[in-house]
Amino acid sequence: MTATNGSEHFDVIVVGAGPAGSAAALLAARAGLKVILIERGEYPGAKNVSGAVFYGSTILNQLIPEWWEQAPVERHVCRRELVLMSPTTSVSLDFRSAAEGYVRPPYNGFTVLRPKFDRWFADQAEAAGAFLLTSTVVDDLLWDGPQVVGVKTRRDDGDIRGDVVIACDGVNSWLARKAGLQRELRTHELSLGVKEVIGLDESLIRQRFQLAGDEGMALEYVGAVTEAVHGGAFLYTNRNSLSLGVLAQLSSLVEHKKRPYDLLETFKAHPAVAPLVRGGTLREYSAHLIPESGWNMMPALFADGLMVAGDAAAFCLATGIYIEGINYAMQSGLAAAEAAILACRRKEFSRYTLSHYMEALRQRNVLTDFQAYRHAPGFVNGERLQNLYPQLAALGGEALFRVDGNRKQKLLPLYWRTLRQVGAKPRHVLQDLYQVARAYLW
Amino acid sequence: MVMTTHDEKMRTPRFRVDDTPHIVVDGEKCRTCAVRSCVTVCPANLFVLLDDGHVLFNYEQCFECGACYFVCAVEGAIRWTYPKGGFGVTFRES
Amino acid sequence: MRIAVCLSRLPDPETVEVDPFTGAIDLSRTLYVLNPADAAALELALRLRSDGDSVTALTVGPLEAEQVLRDALAVGVDHVLRIWEEGRTTTRPAVTSLLLATALRTEGLPDLVVCGSRSLSGGSGKVPAFIAEYLDWPVVTDILHFSLSNGRVRFRRRLPRGARSEGEVTLPAVLAVEAGTAPLRYAGLPGLMQAKRATIAHRQLPELGLSPMDLNFPSSTAHAAMPPYPRPREMFIPDSSLPPEERVAQIMSAGVAQKAGRIVDGSPEEMADAILAFLQEHGFVAGPA
Numbered sequence: 001m002t003a004t005n006g007s008e009h010f011d012v013i014v015v016g017a018g019p020a021g022s023a024a025a026l027l028a029a030r031a032g033l034k035v036i037l038i039e040r041g042e043y044p045g046a047k048n049v050s051g052a053v054f055y056g057s058t059i060l061n062q063l064i065p066e067w068w069e070q071a072p073v074e075r076h077v078c079r080r081e082l083v084l085m086s087p088t089t090s091v092s093l094d095f096r097s098a099a100e101g102y103v104r105p106p107y108n109g110f111t112v113l114r115p116k117f118d119r120w121f122a123d124q125a126e127a128a129g130a131f132l133l134t135s136t137v138v139d140d141l142l143w144d145g146p147q148v149v150g151v152k153t154r155r156d157d158g159d160i161r162g163d164v165v166i167a168c169d170g171v172n173s174w175l176a177r178k179a180g181l182q183r184e185l186r187t188h189e190l191s192l193g194v195k196e197v198i199g200l201d202e203s204l205i206r207q208r209f210q211l212a213g214d215e216g217m218a219l220e221y222v223g224a225v226t227e228a229v230h231g232g233a234f235l236y237t238n239r240n241s242l243s244l245g246v247l248a249q250l251s252s253l254v255e256h257k258k259r260p261y262d263l264l265e266t267f268k269a270h271p272a273v274a275p276l277v278r279g280g281t282l283r284e285y286s287a288h289l290i291p292e293s294g295w296n297m298m299p300a301l302f303a304d305g306l307m308v309a310g311d312a313a314a315f316c317l318a319t320g321i322y323i324e325g326i327n328y329a330m331q332s333g334l335a336a337a338e339a340a341i342l343a344c345r346r347k348e349f350s351r352y353t354l355s356h357y358m359e360a361l362r363q364r365n366v367l368t369d370f371q372a373y374r375h376a377p378g379f380v381n382g383e384r385l386q387n388l389y390p391q392l393a394a395l396g397g398e399a400l401f402r403v404d405g406n407r408k409q410k411l412l413p414l415y416w417r418t419l420r421q422v423g424a425k426p427r428h429v430l431q432d433l434y435q436v437a438r439a440y441l442w
Numbered sequence: 443m444v445m446t447t448h449d450e451k452m453r454t455p456r457f458r459v460d461d462t463p464h465i466v467v468d469g470e471k472c473r474t475c476a477v478r479s480c481v482t483v484c485p486a487n488l489f490v491l492l493d494d495g496h497v498l499f500n501y502e503q504c505f506e507c508g509a510c511y512f513v514c515a516v517e518g519a520i521r522w523t524y525p526k527g528g529f530g531v532t533f534r535e536s
Numbered sequence: 537m538r539i540a541v542c543l544s545r546l547p548d549p550e551t552v553e554v555d556p557f558t559g560a561i562d563l564s565r566t567l568y569v570l571n572p573a574d575a576a577a578l579e580l581a582l583r584l585r586s587d588g589d590s591v592t593a594l595t596v597g598p599l600e601a602e603q604v605l606r607d608a609l610a611v612g613v614d615h616v617l618r619i620w621e622e623g624r625t626t627t628r629p630a631v632t633s634l635l636l637a638t639a640l641r642t643e644g645l646p647d648l649v650v651c652g653s654r655s656l657s658g659g660s661g662k663v664p665a666f667i668a669e670y671l672d673w674p675v676v677t678d679i680l681h682f683s684l685s686n687g688r689v690r691f692r693r694r695l696p697r698g699a700r701s702e703g704e705v706t707l708p709a710v711l712a713v714e715a716g717t718a719p720l721r722y723a724g725l726p727g728l729m730q731a732k733r734a735t736i737a738h739r740q741l742p743e744l745g746l747s748p749m750d751l752n753f754p755s756s757t758a759h760a761a762m763p764p765y766p767r768p769r770e771m772f773i774p775d776s777s778l779p780p781e782e783r784v785a786q787i788m789s790a791g792v793a794q795k796a797g798r799i800v801d802g803s804p805e806e807m808a809d810a811i812l813a814f815l816q817e818h819g820f821v822a823g824p825a
Contacts, residue, residue, distance in 0.1 A: 008729070040524055040527045040528075041527075041528075041532065042458070042528050042532050042567075045533070046531075046532045046533060047506060047530070047531065047532075047533065048533070048536075049533060049536040113535045113536070114533070114536060115533050115534050115535060115536065116535075131729075131732070132732075133728065133729065133732065134527070134528070135527040135528030135728075136527035136528075136725070136728065137524050137525070137526060137527040139523070153527070153725055154526055154527060155527070155722070155723065155724050155725040155728065156722075156724030156725065157724050157725050157726050158724070158725040159725075160725070171508065172508040172511075174523075174524075185512060186512075187512055187513055190509075190512055192483060192485060192507065192509050194485045195536055196446075196451070197535045197536060198444060241535070243536075250483060250509060250512060250513060253482065253483050254477065254479040254482060254483060254513050257482050258482070259482060259487070260483065260485045261448050261451060261485060261487070265445060265446075268444055268445060269445065274444075277444045278444060279444070280444045281443060281444075282443065282444070282446050282450065282451065282454060283454065283535055283565075284454045284455060284533060284534060284535045284536055285446075285451035285452065285454050285455065286455060286505065286533050286536035287485030287486070287505045287507050287509075288505070288507050288536075289507050289508050289509060289512070456548065456550050456551050456567060461719070526722070532567065534551065534565050534567065535565070
C-alpha cells in the first residue's frame with residue numbers, strides 16, 4: 001500500500017450521483033461508513049434526463065422529513081390524464097383528486113427538473129458525510145480475482161479502492177456489462193426519450209390545466225402521437241414551464257425510419273396538444289435512453305464486492321399506466337446501501353453477504369412490483385395496443401358523438417362496426433383482453 | 443416559439459467539447475451496412491450519410507444517450523465511451 | 537521565484553439568456569466557468585514553475601468563486617486566496633485590481649503576476665493594467681507565450697492584423713495572457729480530491745487594511761486611442777483635356793497607374809545581380825553581410 005491520495009480506501013464507492021447513487025451514498029454515510037460518490041457530470045444531474053415526475057415522496061420523507069420544503073420541486077401532481085389518440089381525435093381518462101394523499105403532505109408525486117433535483121439530493125448525501133467527486137468518469141472496475149475491489153477513473157493516478165462498489169451508472173451501465181452481470185441490451189428493450197422544456201407563464205399554466213397554487217398535472221399519451229412507431233408521449237406541468245416529450249421504442253424507430261425529434265414536433269402540433277403549449281418558448285432540448293423491459297432485462301444484481309442499482313439494473317417500471325423510475329432507483333439505492341452496511345459490519349464482502357441486497361429489494365417492494373408487472377412491457381409495446389386500440393377509441397368516439405341526422409346506433413353495434421372499419425379481428429381482441437388481464441389484473 | 447427546427451433545439455443544451463472524440467465511427471465499416479440506423483435514431487442528428495456510402499459523425503453535440511451504439515448493426519463500427527469527466531453535454535433543466 | 541495568478545469566475549456566455557422583451561437575465565439558468573484567458577495564464581504559470589518556485593492563485597469574489605481556486609489547486613498551484621467584502625454583489629475592474637494589488641502586497645509581493653488578458657465577451661482588459669499601476673510595475677498585455685531567461689521575461693505578443701512582436705521585460709512585472717494560448721492541464725485524481733477537501737483562505741477588507749470608502753471610486757470612463765483607420769484618400773478627378781475614352785479608362789483604373797515592370801537583360805549573373813539590387817533597394821531583403 002502506498003500512502004498517496006489516489007489509493008485512499010473507502011468503505012463504499014458509489015458510481016453515479018442520480019437518485020439511486022445519492023440515496024445509497026446518503027444512507028451509507030449516515031451509517032458512519034466512509035463513502036465516495038462519483039459523478040461524471042460537472043454537477044450531479046448535469047447528464048440526467050427524465051420526464052420528470054417523482055412518485056416517491058413518502059420514501060424520501062422517511063429519509064429527509066418534509067424534504068419538499070427544502071428541495072427544488074416544481075408542482076405536486078394531483079391531476080393525471082391518460083389520452084388515447086388518433087391523428088385527429090383524442091379520448092382521455094381524466095383523474096383528479098382532492099384526497100388527502102394527493103393534495104396534502106407528503107403528497108403523492110412532484111414534477112421536478114432533474115439537474116436541479118439531483119444536485120440537491122447529492123448535496124444531501126454530501127452533507128451526511130459522503131465525499132462527492134464530480135467531473136470524473138469511471139471507466140472500469142478494479143479486481144482482485146473474482147472480487148471487485150474498486151474503480152478505475154479516467155484521470156491520472158485514477159484508481160480508487162473500496163470494499164463495496166455500487167454501480168448506479170445509468171441505463172448504459174458499462175460497469176454491469178464489464179462485470180458480466182448484464183448482457184448486451186436489445187433494441188426492443190430500450191426506448192429513446194426526446195424531451196423539451198418549454199417556458200410558459202405561471203398563471204397561464206394554472207389556467208390551461210385548471211390548477212390552483214402549486215397543484216400540478218401529468219398527462220400521458222398513447223396512439224397516433226408517435227405515428228406508427230411504438231411509444232408514447234408525456235406532458236408535465238412545472239412551475240413556469242412544461243416538460244414534454246416522446247418515447248419511442250428503439251427497434252420500432254429503426255423499423256419505421258422515423259427521426260425522434262420529428263415525432264416530437266408532430267406531438268406538439270396534435271390538436272389535443274397544440275392549445276396546451278401555445279405561446280411557449282423552448283428552453284431546453286434533451287434525450288435519453290429508457291430501459292423499458294423491466295423484469296425481462298434485469299441484470300444479475302450483485303457479485304463479489306459489487307451491486308447494481310437504478311436504471312443500470314433496469315429498475316424503471318413502464319407499464320402504460322405507470323412510468324416510474326426515480327422512486328425505484330431510490331429504493332434500490334437504499335437497498336444496496338443496506339446490504340453494504342451489513343457487509344461492512346461483518347467485514348465480509350462476498351456475494352453471499354451482498355445477496356442481502358435481494359432481500360432488501362423485496363422488503364422495499366421493488367422486485368415484487370417488477371415481477372407483478374413483468375408481462376406489461378411486452379403488451380404495452382404490442383402493435384395493436386400501440387396503434388389499433390387508440391384509433392378504435394378515437395373513431396368510436398367520433399361516431400358516438402356525431403349528430404348528423406342519421407339513425408343513432410347503440411354502443412355494441414357501433415363499436416362492432418368501428419372494429420371492422422379499422423380491421424381488427426375479434427379473436428385478437430379477446431386475446432388482448434386476456435393479456436390485459438394477465439398484465440394488470442392478477 | 444413552440445414549434446422549433448432541429449437546429450434551434452440543438453442550441454439549447456450546453457456542450458463543453460473535449461479535444462478527443464469520445465465516440466469514434468469507422469466510416470469504412472458503415473459502407474457495408476445495409477440499414478445505417480444510427481442516422482435515423484440519433485436525437486442530435488450527428489450522423490450524416492455521404493453519397494459514397496461513408497457515414498460521417500460529429501461528436502461535439504452528443505447527448506451521450508447510447509442509442510447509436512445499441513442500434514448499430516455492424517460489429518465494431520462504433521467505438522463508444524462517455525466523454526472525459528466534466529466534458530460533453532450539460533443539461534440545466536431536463 | 538514566486539508567481540501569482542489572478543483568476544475570475546464568470547457566467548458562461550453560452551448559458552446567459554436574456555429575455556428579448558424585458559432584457560432581464562435568467563440567473564437560474566446560468567452556469568459559471570473559469571475565465572478562459574485566466575485558464576491559459578494559469579497553465580503558463582504552472583509551466584514556468586520549477587523546483588523551489590511557488591504559484592499562488594487569487595480571486596476576487598463571493599463564496600461561490602472558491603470553485604476557480606479549487607480548480608487551480610486540483611491542477612497543482614501551491615497556495616490560493618480569495619478576497620471579498622461580504623455584502624458586495626459586483627466589482628468594477630478598478631476595485632478588483634485594487635483588492636488584488638493590496639492582497640499581493642499584504643501577502644508578500646511575488647516576482648511575477650500573471651493574469652488573463654480580458655474576461656470572456658466584453659471584457660475591457662483593464663485589470664492587469666490597473667494592477668501594474670497600483671504596484672508601479674511594468675505590464676505587458678496580449679501575451680501569447682513567455683519564458684524566463686536571466687531574470688528577465690522573454691515574451692511574444694499578439695498585435696493587430698496577425699502581426700506578432702517579441703521583447704523582454706524585467707521582473708517584477710505583470711503579464712496579461714491571451715485566451716486559448718495554452719489549454720489548461722486535466723487534473724489528476726489525487727489533486728482533484730485534495731482540492732475538494734482544501735480549506736480556502738479568505739481575506740476581507742480590514743485584513744487588507746482597506747475600508748469600504750477606499751473602494752468607492754467615481755465611475756470611470758475608458759478612452760481608446762487608435763491609429764486612424766481607414767486612411768482618407770483623395771478623390772480622383774480625370775484630366776478634362778483628354779479624349780472621353782481615355783478619361784473613362786482613367787476613371788475605371790480609379791487613378792491607380794499600371795505598375796511599371798522592368799525587364800532585366802544580360803547574362804545570368806548580371807540578371808541575378810540586378811534582381812538582388814532591386815530587392816535590397818526596396819527593402820525586401822537585407823543588404824550584403
